[in-house]
Amino acid sequence: MIVPSYKMVTAVTASILMIGCGTPAIISTPIENIDAIPLKNIDLTETQLKKWNSLDLVSDTIPGMSVDKAYNELIKNRKGSTVIVGVIDSGVDIEHEDLKNVVWVNPKEIKGNGIDDDNNGYVDDINGWNFLGDSEDENLEFVRIIKKLSSKYNGKTLASVSEEDRNEYSNYIEAKAEYEKKYQENASQKMQYEQILRQSEISHKAIVDVIGKEDYSKEELLKIEATTPEMQQNVAFLAQMFGFMDPGDTVADFIKNLNEGVDHFTEQLNYNLNIEFDGRTAVGDNVDDITDTKYGNNNVMGPNPKKEGIKHGTHVAGIIAAERNNNIGLDGIAQNVEIMAIRAVPNGDEYDKDIALAIRYAVDNGATVINTSFGKYFSTHPEWVREAISYAASKDVLIVNAAGNEAEDLDQKAVYPNDQINNETEISDNFITIGALNYEYGSSLIADFSNYGKSNVDVFAPGVKIWSTTPNNSYEYLQGTSMAAPAVAGVAALIRSYYPKLKAAQVKQILMNSGLSTTASVIIGGDAANVGPFTSLSKSGKMVNLYNAFIMADKLSK
Secondary structure (H helix, E strand, O other): OOOOOOOOOOOOOOOEEOOOOOOOOEEOOOOOOOOOOOOOOOOOOHHHHHOHHHOOHHHHOOOOOOHHHHHHHHHOOOOOOOEEEEEEEOOOOOOOOOOHHHEOOOOOOOOOOOOOOOOOOOOOOOOEEEOOOOOOEOOOHHHHHHHHHHHHHOOOOHHHOOHHHHHHHHHHHHHHHHHHHHHHHHHHHHHHHHHHHHHHHHHHHHHHHHHOOOOOOHHHHHOOOOOOHHHHHHHHHHHHHHOOOOOOOOHHHHHHHHHHHHHHHHHHHHHHOOOOOOOOOOOOOOOOOOOOOOOOEOOOOOOOOOOOOOHHHHHHHHHHHOOOOOOOOOOOOOOOEEEEEEEOOOEOOOOHHHHHHHHHHHHHOOOOEEEEOOOEOOOOOHHHHHHHHHHHHHOOOEEEEEOOOOOOEOOOOOOEOOOEEOOOEEOOOOEEEEEEEOOOOOOOOEOOOOOEOOOOOOEEEEOOOEEEEEOOOEEEEEOOHHHHHHHHHHHHHHHHHHOOOOOHHHHHHHHHHOOEOOOOEEEEOOEEEEEEEHHHOOOOOOEOOHHHHHHHHHHHOO
């Protein structure tokens, strides 16, 4: 499911390109020890915030990936080859002004003729494939498990279940416990959000009537002469709410966020956690038969004419490859990229079958990097996805995966998809899992929501308040490991563009080994009492850095 938290460099020199035969070699010193870099004590400007994932820790004291530095000093005017990046997600607005020129077009298909011209099993798959058809909302996986197994195990105990069914029974019991927990949490949170929203709207209207504008500051609020108990309550309530807002946000922004929260919890209760709801009927396939592949359609923007439901995938695509230097919107991390849109993640948990087939589709149609910004904690057919990951490895395709947003230690709790059996034995060397960084360099460096794990998270990248494309030519800030993964996918795509002889496994190691690290301790999971070394939270103990990655790729390619 997709869910919307020192010693100066010893030698940093400008890059020099050697003139000679063949591809010029890069002569440049990597960014090294960063532990003496001063902390940034002032808020980011709007310009900085909108591109912080591309900024440089040394010069900007912002923990971005040194993207601008790499383009200015290393990439310059060098020409790379085109790389196809498969975005397996909720769908992509391929008509967006900042994406339409970087969308993959299947060269073997004739648009609109209703014929499978390339004989790949997908008719008119011009820009990718929609494995969800006209479906939009779905149950969470543990709800589907309850629905599937309740008639078999309801009322039974472990002792009354046959030996061969005990694992399945245990999974059913675990799913029931998770359902009861999540249902109560969401019902309670929906009620709380509604109460806060109601009071916020009442108080905000009263303050606007006095001040005469919508975008007042906390300081302006506190200057109001509150002569009645009601106005005193309004001022006190909103003053408290300012403490929960992001810097620069207004009360109107806060109310918008509250409305989105209410909508989220309502959708959870109506669809994701509703045992009576069936979202798959519109698709028409057998989800337990991996050989049943004749389903879906070519509408990668989904069935909603207003393009609702594809914000997540559109945002991810923009982080990777929003058209650079066109003076529109933003510059994606990577140039020379074509986005292959594959719709397989509904509002709810994805089906293992859809993900397995989506990975294989991307591989078979030329993607060399695949972004998977989704995840779940229950899986009924994990072997299908692992087999698809292995297939991608056999075809030299790198998969960049989001770690998840529940502040969990993934060494203790498995999340799907993953490239491991029993959360231990890795099956491939082409799968890299990404945690999320905050833009505050210091103890708050790790996003408070980000999953982590010394063994099961590979590296970290920017994932808090990321500006990118959203449907209908709009742009928004979103956050999550879902935003960190495409940042890394963009770096990977650039490496594959300029150093196409490097294998997927080598690119993975470059992303991990070339990153920046710090000996500092950081807050884990947003809990100030839970502090640990940054290096203990991922396998590499590092933050992805394009500048260093490009230098290492250049050396390894010789």
